[in-house]
Amino acid sequence: MELLLQQILSGLATGTIYACMALAVVMIYQAIGHLNFAQGEMATFSTFVAWQLLAWGVPYWAAFVLTIALSFVAGVLIERVVFRPLHGAPALSHIVVFIALLAIFNNGAGFIWDFTIKSFPSPFGQTTMFGSMLNAHQAGMIVCTLVMLVLLYLFFSRTRLGLAMRAAAANPESARLVGIRVGWMIALGWGLASAIGAVAGMLIAPIIFLEPNMMLGVLLYGFAGAVLGGLTSPVGAVVGGLVVGVVENLAGTYVPVVGSELKLTIALSLIILVLIFKPSGLFGRAVAKRV
Amino acid sequence: MTALLSVKGLTASYGDGQVLSGVDFEVQRGGVTVLLGANGAGKTTTLRALCGMVRRSGDIVLDGAPIQNLSTEGVVRLGVAHVPDGRGTFAQLTVDENLQLGSITRRDRRGIGEDVERCFTYFPVLKERRGQQAGTLSGGEQQMLAVARALMLRPKLMLLDEPSFGLAPMIVKQIFAIFRTLSESTSVSMLIVEQNAALALELADHAYLLETGRVVFSGRPDDIRNDPTLRRSYLGY
Numbered sequence: 001m002e003l004l005l006q007q008i009l010s011g012l013a014t015g016t017i018y019a020c021m022a023l024a025v026v027m028i029y030q031a032i033g034h035l036n037f038a039q040g041e042m043a044t045f046s047t048f049v050a051w052q053l054l055a056w057g058v059p060y061w062a063a064f065v066l067t068i069a070l071s072f073v074a075g076v077l078i079e080r081v082v083f084r085p086l087h088g089a090p091a092l093s094h095i096v097v098f099i100a101l102l103a104i105f106n107n108g109a110g111f112i113w114d115f116t117i118k119s120f121p122s123p124f125g126q127t128t129m130f131g132s133m134l135n136a137h138q139a140g141m142i143v144c145t146l147v148m149l150v151l152l153y154l155f156f157s158r159t160r161l162g163l164a165m166r167a168a169a170a171n172p173e174s175a176r177l178v179g180i181r182v183g184w185m186i187a188l189g190w191g192l193a194s195a196i197g198a199v200a201g202m203l204i205a206p207i208i209f210l211e212p213n214m215m216l217g218v219l220l221y222g223f224a225g226a227v228l229g230g231l232t233s234p235v236g237a238v239v240g241g242l243v244v245g246v247v248e249n250l251a252g253t254y255v256p257v258v259g260s261e262l263k264l265t266i267a268l269s270l271i272i273l274v275l276i277f278k279p280s281g282l283f284g285r286a287v288a289k290r291v
Numbered sequence: 292m293t294a295l296l297s298v299k300g301l302t303a304s305y306g307d308g309q310v311l312s313g314v315d316f317e318v319q320r321g322g323v324t325v326l327l328g329a330n331g332a333g334k335t336t337t338l339r340a341l342c343g344m345v346r347r348s349g350d351i352v353l354d355g356a357p358i359q360n361l362s363t364e365g366v367v368r369l370g371v372a373h374v375p376d377g378r379g380t381f382a383q384l385t386v387d388e389n390l391q392l393g394s395i396t397r398r399d400r401r402g403i404g405e406d407v408e409r410c411f412t413y414f415p416v417l418k419e420r421r422g423q424q425a426g427t428l429s430g431g432e433q434q435m436l437a438v439a440r441a442l443m444l445r446p447k448l449m450l451l452d453e454p455s456f457g458l459a460p461m462i463v464k465q466i467f468a469i470f471r472t473l474s475e476s477t478s479v480s481m482l483i484v485e486q487n488a489a490l491a492l493e494l495a496d497h498a499y500l501l502e503t504g505r506v507v508f509s510g511r512p513d514d515i516r517n518d519p520t521l522r523r524s525y526l527g528y
Contacts, residue, residue, distance in 0.1 A: 160395060167381055167392050174379035177342065178440065179367035179396035 006133050007249050013138035014207075015245020016145035020200035021215070021222025022229065022237035023152075024193040029231050030169040031189035032083065034094040038101035040219030042078075043197030044212060045105045046071040047205050048113050050198070051120060060123045064202060068195045075194025079187040087183075109212040120205035141203045148199055149238060152192070156234075165189060217264055221248065224267040227274050230281025239283065244270065295320040295480045296341075296448055301349035303333075303340040310336040312504045313349070317497075318448065323474050323481045325491040325512075327525055328501035334484040335376055337501070338450045341482075342366050342373050354447065368396050372441035373450040378433050380440070382426030386417055389425050389436055393443025403443070410439035413469050431462035438466065442473075449473075451483045455490060463490065470494055488525045492516070500525065 021039060028036045036042075046067055053063035082101070086093055124140030156162035168175040168185035175182050201215060208214060225244040229236025244267060251258045251266050258266065274281060296318040303311040311333045318324045326334045340347040343363045351359040358366050367373070372393075381389050390410060394403045411418040414435040420428060425436055434454060441449055454470075455463040467490055473479055474494070485491035492498060492512040500508040500521070508521065515521045522528065 160391065163384075163388055163391060164395050167384065167388075167395075170383050171379070171381050173344070174375075174381060175392075176344075176363040177367060177373050177375060177379055178392045178444070179364050180392075181364050 002133075003253070004250075007253050008246055009130075009134050010138055011246035011249030012242055013134065013141050013245070014204070014249070015225075015242035016141050017200045017204045017218060017241075018221040018225045018244050019238040019241025020145055020148075020196050020203075021219055022225035022241040023149075023234055024196045024200070025219075025222055025226045026229075026231055026234050026237040027189050027193040027196070029226070030234075031186040032087075032094075034091060034098070035223070035231075036193070037095070037098040037219075038105060039193065039197055039222070040215030041102045041105035041109070041212075042071070042075070042194055043201035043219075044210075044215045045109050046074075046194070046198035047120065047201035047210055047214065048109050048212075050202050051113070051118060051205075051210055054121065060121065064123075067198050067202065071198035072191040072195040075191040076187045078194070079190035083190070084183060084187075106212050113212075115212055118210040120202070120210045122206035137206055144199065144203055148196070152196075152234075161188075220264060221245070221267045224270045226281075227271050228281055230284030233281065233283035236281055236283025240281065293320050294318065295322075295354060296482070297350075297352045298341070299350040301337065301340055301347060301351065303336050303345045303347040305336075305345060310345075310504055311340060311347075314501070314504070314506055316499045316506060316509065318480050318482050319497065321474070321478050321480055322497060323470070323483065323495045324497045324499070325483045325485060325488075325495040326499050326501055327485065327488050327491070327515075331503075332501040333504040334501055335452055336504075338373060338375075338452050338482070338484060341450060342371065367444070370444065370447035371450065372444040372446035372448070374437045374441045374452060374454065376452040376456065378437040380425040380428075380433050380436055382424065384425060385422055386425055386428070386436060387421045389440050390417075390443050393440035394445075396444070402445075406443055406445065410442055413442075413472070414439055431458050431466075434458060434462070434466060438469065446479055449479055449481045451481060453484055453486060455485060455487045463487070467494060488515075492526075 021043070024039050025036060049070060050063050050067040053066060054060065058066065078101070082097060086097060122137040122140070124136040127136045128134070129136060129139060156166060164180045165185045165188060168180050168182045169189070172182045204218060205214065221244050222241060225241030226237045227240070228243060229238070229240025248263055248266055252263050294317040298317070299315050301311055301314040302309060314333070314337060316324070326337060328334050336345060339345045341351060343361060343366055347359065349359060350357065353369055353371065358369060381392065390407050394406065397403055416432055417436060417439060420432065425433065428436060438454070454466055470481065471494060474481060483491055483495070492515060495512050498510060498512055498515055499506050515525060
């Protein structure tokens, strides 16, 4: 029983990271209708930036906030420079560019900071808590993501800019007709996605160590979470990410064949199963429509 | 009266097909102008061309300033509210959010609140539905929401594309009564595209007839009513 609870809790902790990646993917998917394969490498690059800042002696939380800000700006710039000219281009063109970005960020990080594994500090430490159910860093991950999700929720539900972004994603033509600069809303979406990815990267790095391929597996779990929750639903993405985290952990512990070797297979199987049986995902768009 | 909007030699095309071939017309300040014509004459395209929603050329002057090179957002920000065919409501968002979006370019928080209340006095049913997803409203209510959302811009010019389309006669009457109130009590100018010519001509002070992308007649509503050929073609009696 205690093992089960512990596995669920630590599953939730990694699940928050998958939830972040799923949310980042969904945010860009909502804006441009394509899955950003480079989301993971962008997050890794952000984490390297944070590592560099820390190495220069910047205090942890200052580096944390600065990295988020820099990642936001970089996300906006990537959209303005790379994706704006691609607007309306076919899916394949987008995929090629996503792969190019993936390669650029991956190799760029390796070139600047080399490919050896680096340790990344945790601001929370590793002391265990709740009767050794969870360590302090896992608890910190959960709290940090929760705070971020609440802030995002408030931004999208309470501010006019958030409303404008939702409108631009839901119906770009009508959004232009009320005067919303849809192009900039898409760029802001990229900025937010990139910033969310940076948070995920900085929180997971103390656990899985920092190297250029760090987010590869994480992004796959993120995709699984996004597909499970529904690519059209930010809430679904978060729930999906958490579920994937828990399922991954439980399967690794209780299904003997899976162990830690086959964990990634679970994510991929989940994607396929959801796409076969419920392509819109658990929280996929359910719009009431009257004819 | 002086012209708020003056259009000269407007052409527009979708891909290879040219839909408008040199359309000239004006909308007077505070006036109601109606564009009549058969299906495919280019009425909707004219409105879309004014807002930069299709590729266009020609001179479009709003309030003395050329707008033919502006983006859709740019034109809207100058005070042109377009109620498109299909109404363009944000189906997943609530009625309240739709109204807020209508005023998204404005900064005057207090004025926005007042205008929401004003819209609710024009269309009380929207107040009852304010928390509901717009997609769950009836067709008539959605059209009211589309008009209300356009008003939230405090527009100089409203472009109304077939506001009576697909609605019950009672609702059409109600909506056109609001248009009359608006045109009499505010300074807003309107350009209306309508299949229901009789209804539109009651409201209009000037009418243009479009045929295959050209203006073939321009005059006062009475000129159409008194011309036997035009009356038969457009009013059907």
